[in-house]
Amino acid sequence: MNFLNTTIRYSFYLIFLLVPLVFAGNTSELFEFNKMWLAFGLTTIIGLCWFSKMVLQKKIIIQRTPIDIPILLFLASQIISTIFSLDQHVSWWGYYSRFNGGLLSTITYIFLYYALASNLSRKNVYTLIKFTFIGGILTALWGLPSRFGYDPTCLMFRGTFDTSCWTDAFKPTVRVFSTLGQPAWFAAYLAALLPLSVYYALTKIKDGKILAGLKNWKFLLSSGVIIIFYLNLIFTNTRAGFLAFVAANIVFWVIIFIKKIYTNKVFLRYFITMNALFLLGAFAFGTPIGELHKFTAPGLQEAFAVKSQPAQPVIAQPVTPTPPPTAAPVEAIAQTGITDSGDIRKYVWTGAIDAWKANPIFGTGVETFAFAYYKFRPVGHNMTSEWDYLYNKAHNEYLNYLTTTGLFGLGTYLFFLGLFSLQIAKGVLKKDTQLMNHEDSPETVLLVSALFAGWASILISNFFGFSVVIMNLFLFLFPLFIFMIEDSLNPEKTWKFSWGKQDHGVNPYQWTLITLLTIIAIYFIVSLCRYWYADTKYALGANLDRVGSYQDAYPLLLDAAKIEPNESVYKDELAINVGVLATALAAQKDQSNASQFINNAIALNNEVVTGHPNNVVYWKNRVRLFYTLAQIGDPNQQALYYQEALKAIQKAHELAPTDAKISYNLGVLTGQNGDIQSGITILDETIKMKPDYRDPYFALGLFYHQLSLNPNGGATNAQMQQKAIETYKYILTNINPDDPEVKKSLTEWGVKN
Numbered sequence: 135m136n137f138l139n140t141t142i143r144y145s146f147y148l149i150f151l152l153v154p155l156v157f158a159g160n161t162s163e164l165f166e167f168n169k170m171w172l173a174f175g176l177t178t179i180i181g182l183c184w185f186s187k188m189v190l191q192k193k194i195i196i197q198r199t200p201i202d203i204p205i206l207l208f209l210a211s212q213i214i215s216t217i218f219s220l221d222q223h224v225s226w227w228g229y230y231s232r233f234n235g236g237l238l239s240t241i242t243y244i245f246l247y248y249a250l251a252s253n254l255s256r257k258n259v260y261t262l263i264k265f266t267f268i269g270g271i272l273t274a275l276w277g278l279p280s281r282f283g284y285d286p287t288c289l290m291f292r293g294t295f296d297t298s299c300w301t302d303a304f305k306p307t308v309r310v311f312s313t314l315g316q317p318a319w320f321a322a323y324l325a326a327l328l329p330l331s332v333y334y335a336l337t338k339i340k341d342g343k344i345l346a347g348l349k350n351w352k353f354l355l356s357s358g359v360i361i362i363f364y365l366n367l368i369f370t371n372t373r374a375g376f377l378a379f380v381a382a383n384i385v386f387w388v389i390i391f392i393k394k395i396y397t398n399k400v401f402l403r404y405f406i407t408m409n410a411l412f413l414l415g416a417f418a419f420g421t422p423i424g425e426l427h428k429f430t431a432p433g434l435q436e437a438f439a440v441k442s443q444p445a446q447p448v449i450a451q452p453v454t455p456t457p458p459p460t461a462a463p464v465e466a467i468a469q470t471g472i473t474d475s476g477d478i479r480k481y482v483w484t485g486a487i488d489a490w491k492a493n494p495i496f497g498t499g500v501e502t503f504a505f506a507y508y509k510f511r512p513v514g515h516n517m518t519s520e521w522d523y524l525y526n527k528a529h530n531e532y533l534n535y536l537t538t539t540g541l542f543g544l545g546t547y548l549f550f551l552g553l554f555s556l557q558i559a560k561g562v563l564k565k566d567t568q569l570m571n572h573e574d575s576p577e578t579v580l581l582v583s584a585l586f587a588g589w590a591s592i593l594i595s596n597f598f599g600f601s602v603v604i605m606n607l608f609l610f611l612f613p614l615f616i617f618m619i620e621d622s623l624n625p626e627k628t629w630k631f632s633w634g635k636q637d638h639g640v641n642p643y644q645w646t647l648i649t650l651l652t653i654i655a656i657y658f659i660v661s662l663c664r665y666w667y668a669d670t671k672y673a674l675g676a677n678l679d680r681v682g683s684y685q686d687a688y689p690l691l692l693d694a695a696k697i698e699p700n701e702s703v704y705k706d707e708l709a710i711n712v713g714v715l716a717t718a719l720a721a722q723k724d725q726s727n728a729s730q731f732i733n734n735a736i737a738l739n740n741e742v743v744t745g746h747p748n749n750v751v752y753w754k755n756r757v758r759l760f761y762t763l764a765q766i767g768d769p770n771q772q773a774l775y776y777q778e779a780l781k782a783i784q785k786a787h788e789l790a791p792t793d794a795k796i797s798y799n800l801g802v803l804t805g806q807n808g809d810i811q812s813g814i815t816i817l818d819e820t821i822k823m824k825p826d827y828r829d830p831y832f833a834l835g836l837f838y839h840q841l842s843l844n845p846n847g848g849a850t851n852a853q854m855q856q857k858a859i860e861t862y863k864y865i866l867t868n869i870n871p872d873d874p875e876v877k878k879s880l881t882e883w884g885v886k887n
Contacts, residue, residue: 135190138183142253142843145176145183149246150266154273154323154604155313159291161666162673163231165315169603171231171666177242180249182604182655189647190640193632197251197623200557201613204550205244211543212500214242220506220748221500223702228501229526230703235501235534236605243610251614253622259618263581267334267359269868270327274362274464277320279310281369287313310369319602321375322595324367326588326608328379329386331360332408333584337577343374344407364415366761373422374598382591383412389583392562395576436596471750473518479529479598481515482507486528486537497540503528505748506537508790516794516824531596551593554613557585561620582616668698676707684714702742709738713759720766732763750789750796756782757799780807794824802833810837828869832876835861840882859885 149172151778157165187195199205216237219225228236254262256805276286280297285306288299297306309317314368314392337351387405388398396404420432488510489498498506504526515521528534536544547765592605601609617623640648654809675690691708716731739759742752757779764775780803787793787800797820805813820830838858842851862876870876879885 142183145180147265151269160670177657192634196629198627200652211546215539225500277310280306281818309371317370321370321372325379325591329584329587340842359796371422378591378594381594382587386587481512485510486533490537495540496539511792527600668694709735713762753786
């Protein structure tokens with residue numbers, strides 16, 4: 135029994151220590167995938183030990199807590215939403231590569247909640263918080279050097295202590311992300327831990343004497359951690375995370391003030407000292423809040439640099455010519471940089487609400503936002519710098535739940551958040567030094583205040599983003615930390631079922647049950663390892679596909695699909711790979727193998743789209759597959775492949791009617807299948823969606839030119855040819871003055887450019 139208790143305890147310690155730190159360079163997603171898998175694995179070990187304890191004790195005991203009803207209602211909402219989901223596989227596992235947010239991950243977090251409540255003591259929770267804090271320190275120390283061009287991750291991956299292992303899309307010298315994988319996630323993590331760092335620092339000061347504390351190495355160490363956390367937070371350059379910290383800091387000090395655990399004099403001394411440290415850091419290194427940044431040292435330096443630059447001569451801009459007849463009126467659109475994230479969120483949130491209105495009660499299914507959003511995606515999203523990105527999250531946790539799990543899901547989620555917050559508020563308003571029931575020192579109140587402030591920060595960061603593995607662990611388990619620190623859990627209030635008296639020995643039936651539980655746990659862990667291994671094969675194969683090494687990718691993708699046959703992501707990539715290899719075999723006149731590969735590719739793709747009819751990505755890849763296959767074979771076979779590609783793009787357009795890229799491909803394929811007039815109509819609509827999109831203009835010009843030709847290839851329709859010329863000139867004038875394809879076509883048509 136002692137062994138089981140120790141294993142449970144240290145498994146919890148490892149979860150909070152290692153989840154923020156773990157990542158791997160050979161998986162399809164370096165960070166979240168590995169963190170989720172680690173959480174799954176350690177939860178399996180905890181479950182094995184807990185259930186084995188129950189078998190040995192001959193009773194099931196689950197500790198009840200003050201927020202059981204909202205937690206279990208929330209779990210019920212996720213189960214119901216999964217049952218009625220657009221894609222049950224995605225709802226169970228979560229969106230591929232992240233997995234956090236799927237029903238399995240929610241079951242994991244809630245299982246950990248009750249496992250901790252039923253197996254750990256108050257003393258264990260204090261140790262668990264220390265492991266959480268140590269994990270934060272290691273994560274922050276890992277990330278800080280990357281701001282200055284020295285990333286330990288690159289040292290691990292490539293053996294070079296710099297930032298060269300990251301692409302331009304990931305620049306830790308601009309926005310630090312450490313081992314969390316994304317600056318916003320790192321910022322949310324730091325915002326939740328900063329109140330804890332303040333707690334540890336304040337507990338090292340005796341009698342309110344801060345100057346005396348400077349002689350205490352523990353106080354200096356704790357203060358150093360505050361500085362490291364805060365600098366990392368600033369260097370993430372994330373508004374949501376910074377605002378979350380500001381909110382957490384306010385909550386922390388308000389609770390301390392109301393509870394009167396210090397005299398007013400000592401409180402002011404602590405408050406001024408700590409917040410002066412934060413203000414000084416913000417002034418010295420800047421903030422991600424633009425309105426405040428201009429008053430910081432970097433902001434003032436930037437403003438001075440701009441003012442000191444000599445005036446530049448102003449060059450008169452040419453008047454924009456009238457668009458060709460097919461183009462819609464164009465609003466002034468600045469294409470000078472990246473669209474502000476706030477503007478993008480407005481479109482995403484609007485689409486999320488519209489998708490919820492179509493599925494108001496139970497939503498579209500857990501983690502199906504990527505499918506739900508695109509049917510209601512606002513047209514204006516096409517005019518942002520992220521117009522062709524796949525959005526699999528609402529970038530607002532609450533709207534994400536509303537869209538995917540409906541009013542029931544969001545309502546139970548808010549019930550959980552609200553009930554816990556209400557209990558804390560009631561405790562704060564008590565006249566004694568307790569938050570709830572415990573008769574401990576003010577240090578306990580200080581710790582509870584820090585935990586609640588960190589928990590409250592998650593509510594803010596989730597409003598502007600979405601949860602990740604470590605933040606969901608905090609969200610579900612920080613409340614339990616508080617309950618256990620305050621001794622709010624009544625040992626008499628349990629869900630209990632017993633089937634006999636506990637013996638001193640272990641009888642054969644107990645051994646049989648424990649053996650069976652062990653086999654089940656081993657099966658789960660082996661399955662996780664197989665899935666992880668399959669992903670490494672898929673990751674390398676997909677990367678080889680992207681660089682054109684299809685032959686090298688083929689055995690890897692084939693292995694991935696064989697190892698994990700239920701994962702359609704692998705089959706989808708394999709189908710594309712096999713289709714491309716089929717064209718290579720056909721080019722080598724190896725018709726037998728080419729036909730076999732073609733049949734295999736089509737069979738794989740049929741299986742994927744049949745199993746996931748609402749996944750727009752799979753339908754787009756089906757278009758790609760059949761368009762590729764249409765490049766080989768006799769004309770009749772090519773026509774059939776073009777027809778299949780057209781059917782696939784029509785389905786994709788049905789699932790994402792405002793996606794400009796899909797609309798463009800629909801127009802092109804419609805024209806290529808012989809209906810040029812309908813293709814032109816669709817391309818006109820595409821231009822209305824995105825007036826600065828070059829490709830539909832080019833396709834329009836080509837179609838107009840084709841309509842101008844007679845059966846002998848001569849240009850006889852002057853009106854259509856003129857439309858073609860005007861369309862191409864529009865591209866040169868308004869989109870790309872050096873477009874080589876346009877210039878080449880105009881030259882071939884005898885037009886000077």
